[in-house]
Amino acid sequence: MIATAYSVPSIVIFVTAALLILVGAIGVISLRHPVHAALSLIMTLFGVAVAFVAQSADFLAAVQIIVYAGAIVVLFLFVIMFLGVDRREGISVEPLVGQRAFAALGVLVTVAGLIALMARSHWVSGVMSVSSAGQPISTGQGNVKELGTAVFTTYLFAFEATAALLIIAVVGAVLLARRERTTQPEEVSS
Amino acid sequence: MNVPAAWYLVLAALLFGVGAFGLLTRRSALIMFMCLELMLNAVNLTFVTFSRTLSDISGQAIVFFVMVVAAAEVTVGLGIVVAVFRRRSSTSVDELSEMKG
Structure with missing residues (x-):
């Protein structure tokens, strides 16, 4: 039934990606040890990369x-190792009463709303995009060339803005994480 | 024939939900950042799926920019975590309650 409608390799790839993503994501939110959560996050990210490759976004999968x-x-x-916070966090206790129940309710409503929106909408309009000049993006053999053209022509301003953003982020991170050695003795003496 | 786009969209919605639940319930700032990454990845997956479905490369270009913004956000966020940890030797967000009225 399903196997006749869709090719078996694509289903196998989807199931693999879905398992990697969901198991990793549940690991991130349920493991007590921050290092384990970070390793679980790698699993999810790898699953997303598999899903990217399956949808012919090769460059994005590599990135x-x-x-x-x-x-x-x-x-x-x-940061976990540097701060030495690699100790377990007690997640069995619930600091706020009913927080998890409300969070689960809100998330359920959100996800159900998203899925209902998808089920009731018809996204494929049949109109080709304007940014790729009416050419459908190539599938199966990578579309790095189209992506590069789009980034360096249509989105050139945004691309340059990301350069400024990265510089600001680097300066901000250095400024925030810097240890202020010069002001420390003055505060102690005064 | 490839699997339908709806499968990937539902997967992305589930990933977003798991990330949102973790963000709402976990107390460690580091884990909350990881949950934020999960939600960003869910959105990226949605963008790539629509890029394939609508045959439009703009979705992939936007994913590229989302990744850059995520990298910048994690850099600054972890800098803030380090700065907060220096002052109070904890990354739990429950202990940051000076602004409480």
Whole structure:
């Protein structure tokens, strides 16, 4: 039934990606140890990369692995080790009464609303995009060229703005995490 | 034939829900940042799915920018976590209650 409508490899890839994503995500929110949660996050990010490849977004899958798993999670692990907060967090106690019940209710309503929105909408309009000049994006063999053209022509201003954003982020991170050695003795003496 | 886009959209919605639940219930600021990453990834997955469905490369371009913003956000956020940890030796958000009226 399903196997006749859709090809078996695509179903296998989807199930693999879904398992990686959901098991990793549940691990992130349920594991007590921050290091374990970070490793679980890598699993989710890898699953998302698999889903990207399955939808012919090869470049984004590579960026996903390099930037997320290679840089962001390493930054998380670095901060965990640096601060020495790799101790367990007690998640069996509930600090606010009814917080989890309300959170679960809100999340259920949100997810049900999203799924209902998808089920009732017809997204595919049949109109080709304007940004790719009416050309459908190539599938199956990667579309790095189209992505590069879009980023460097249509989204050139946003691309340049991200450069400024990254500089600001680096300066801000250095400023925030800096240890103020010069002002420390003055405060003690005065 | 590839699996329908709705499957990936439902998967992204579930991932978003799990991330939102974690963000609402966990107390450690580090874990909350990780849950934020989960939600951003769910949105990225939705963008890529619509990019394939509508055959429009703009979705993938926007995912690229979301990744840059996520990297910047994590950098500054972890800087704030380090700065807060220096002052109170904890990353629990429950102990940051000076602004409480």
